Amino acid sequence: MSQEKSNAGFKSAIQKLGSYLSSMVMPNIGSFIAWGIITALFISDGWLPNEALANLVGPMRDYLLPILIGYTGGSMVYEQRGAVTGAIATMGAIVGASEIITGQPTVPMFIGAMVLGPLGGWVIKKFDEHFSDKIPSGFEMLVNNFSVGIIGFLLVLVGFYAVGPFVSGMTTLFETGVDWIISQRLLPLANVFIEPAKILFLNNAINHGILTPLGSQQVAEMGRSVLYLLEANPGPGLGVLLAFSVFGKGSAKASSPGAIIIHFLGGIHEIYFPYVMMKPLLFLAVILGGISGTFTFQLLNAALTGPASPGSIIAIIGMTAPGTYIGVIAGVLVATLVSFLVAAAIIKMDKNTEEGDFEAAQRSTQSAKAESKGQTTELNASEQNEVPAPEDINQIIFACDAGMGSSAMGASLLRKKAKTIGYDIPITNMAISKLKDESGTLIITQEELTNRAMKQAPHGSHVSVGNFLDGDRYDDILNEMQNKSEEDVATSNDSNVASGHSSLDMSTINEIIFPYHADYPASPVMGASLLRNELRNEGKEITVHAVEENEIELSANALLISDKETLAQLQTIEQSQVYEVSHLYEESAYKELLETVTQ
Known part of the structure; x- marks a missing residue:
């Protein structure tokens, strides 16, 4: 039991890390795509080589993208002040890892931004928590501006001397390892881990924490990267869905054609997860599909110029590097075919598929996702x-x-x-x-x-x-x-009758009060205006106004109108008559009251 808890805790930690990284990268995916398009078009071997416009590639990669990530990371922790501090801190890592300082090719500081962005937000947040109530009146703006500037300055030094060089060294090490794996034609083995990880909701940690930064580094050097295709390839999931649409039964078969459209064209891969969870042997189908697809990508030198997010075939084709369309399409088709054949054999061998299996698999998928997040799906x-x-x-x-x-x-x-x-x-x-x-x-x-x-x-x-x-x-x-x-x-109409409103004595009433809380005046003010107009239409001159709760002064000639919750809070006030309604802004709520007034 303790081992299971330990594994669940580890998986939860990895998933939360991936979720956090994803939250910094995903809002900025558009900027990565823009950079990828510029790279594909204007570098020397691009579709439309342009030496002048190609100058955009380096600065966008080295400055714009990391700063956007750092800004977003700081904003996640402490909104605007955190965002600005995180962006400032990121600049230190960018320069600290630059070729001018290290003498080595500049390493895009995406991971450094993922560290320094949230760190900057956290530091400025802690500063505000400790000192915001100690600032002399009139000096708030001065302190707020200088605190961001000074803390940003200190974090720039941390980024320049520590984070930048460290991340640069680690990225170079990882890149060397990836290059060796690619040169040894071992990259397809990565799918042994990637495909199950997707279905267990660990894909964010792998995709945005590892593959996107390393892929961007390869693009910086070669203008393209196969790493962007490893997790985004829709082929393995498409093969499983096609197998269910042909050989499946019940709701799984009926729903699979719609799931194919959502998965393949929409890029929402999680739609096929319950189908795999339905029959655990299907993990083998997606793994073999992923391996065969990646092998084909490598064999035909397929690559993308930027991340394809979401993993739609439309996004993949849009980001395909010039001259590699055949390789990319072939890899997706091979992955689909292999996954389909394996999944079809597994589905056909299983003679016990029941109608409820798919619904049970959906619940299992939800449970797996909850477990990976360290959560429970049971709520009160x-x-x-x-x-x-x-x-x-x-x-x-x-x-x-x-x-x-x-x-x-x-x-x-x-x-x-x-x-x-x-x-x-x-x-x-x-x-x-x-x-x-x-x-x-x-x-x-x-x-x-x-x-x-x-x-x-x-x-x-x-x-x-x-x-x-x-x-x-x-x-x-x-x-x-x-x-x-x-x-x-x-209920509003019934409550008016049940509360004994027919016993109201309106002959002595010359003032009607709608109480309201200072933070929520809208409904009482609307109710007072509505009733005032109705009374005027009937020719009755009775003062009707909305009054803040702590300013109410009731008299024997006053009628208090409000909902049940507000009346309960005002029970200590001496009240002569009250009129309870469910919705202050509905004309029907005052029907009986108006009938009493006009008698």
């Missing part, structure tokens, strides 16, 4: 899946590790469904680390990530889904929202 039922009424939320956010990929597709899917039924509400996606703790937000996450989202934004409403691409689940959510809205209106 009262803390999740409480779908609010549409009028109680002002935005819906799909949240995942990186805030891209499947969460973006889930947001797009729900957005289309909501628009169909007339719900006009912002629906976006983002990384869990970027969530803000605010009410009025419905946050949708995969089950294994809901605990993290709840800790990040405890005041939001949280709903879990098993799969971001499950359209039926979104239909259920929208139906629940619609039903909740109808129930709330009915």
Whole structure:
């Protein structure tokens, strides 16, 4: 048992590291792609050689990309101040590893940026925590600016003398090892680890922590790199899905054609993970597919000029190095064919496939992902899946590790469904680390990530889904929202009768008060305006206004109107009459009151 816990803890640590690295790299993938396009077009052996424009390649690689990563890393820790400090610190590592200082070819400082960016954010955050309340009044801006400048200066020295040279040496060492592996034609063996790691959700640690930095170094020297293809190759997963579409049964067979489109064209590889988990022998199919694909890439000298993210065939073709299209396409096709043949044999040999196997595999996939994150998928039922009424939320956010990929597709899917039924509400996606703790937000996450989202934004409403691409689940959510809205209106009407409002004596009332909290005045103010207008329409001159809770002065001629929660907080105030409603901004909530007034 202790060994299992140790393994789970190690896997969790690796996955969290990969997730953190991914959060720094993924927002800047567009800049890597832009650099890759410039490299493919304008270097001496590119599609459109241009000596002047080729001068962009080096500065973008050596300065722009690392600084963007350092800026993002600092921002993750401490927003803008952390971002600026992290970018300053990164500059020290960049210059410290430059050819002018080391006498060796400049090493792109991506890993150094991943270290110094978060470090800069953390240091300035700790400074603010210790000194923000000790700054004399009027000196805040001076201290804030100089603290970033001084701390940034000190971290530049750390980057220049320590991080830059160290990372440069380690990168050169790794690069030498990779060159040896490639020269010995052993690179295909990397897929023995990469393919299972993808399905166990360790792909971020491998792809963004190792392959992207090393691939970028190769691009800097040769203008292309095969390393970008190792994890991004969609062939192994495509072969498995094709095998299920031909030889599968039940829901796995029915769903596989749609999964093929999402995987191969959309680049969302996690869609095929449950199919492999369904039959563990299929790990062999994706491993052999990956090995054969990488072998073909090496044999035909296939390579990309930048990372293909997501791993869509469209992105891969777009980043293919000039003259290597045949090799890239052949590698994907070979990987697909080998994976298909092996998967087909495994599926056909299994005569016990049942309808429920695929659903069980989806749950196993979620469990594996949760275990790799050191989380549990079991949540208190009262803390999740409480779908609010549409009028109680002002935005819906799909949240995942990186805030891209499947969460973006889930947001797009729900957005289309909501628009169909007339719900006009912002629906976006983002990384869990970027969530803000605010009410009025419905946050949708995969089950294994809901605990993290709840800790990040405890005041939001949280709903879990098993799969971001499950359209039926979104239909259920929208139906629940619609039903909740109808129930709330009915409850509002019922509560007015049940609370004994018919006994109200309006003959003595000359003032109606809507209490509100200083931070949440909107609904009471709207309610007061609504009732004031209705009374004027009836020709009744009664003062109606919204008053902050701590300024209320009730008299025998005052009527207090609010919801149940607010009234409970005001129970110590002497009240002559109260009128409880469920929704302050609904005209129907005041129907009985208006009837009493007009009698």
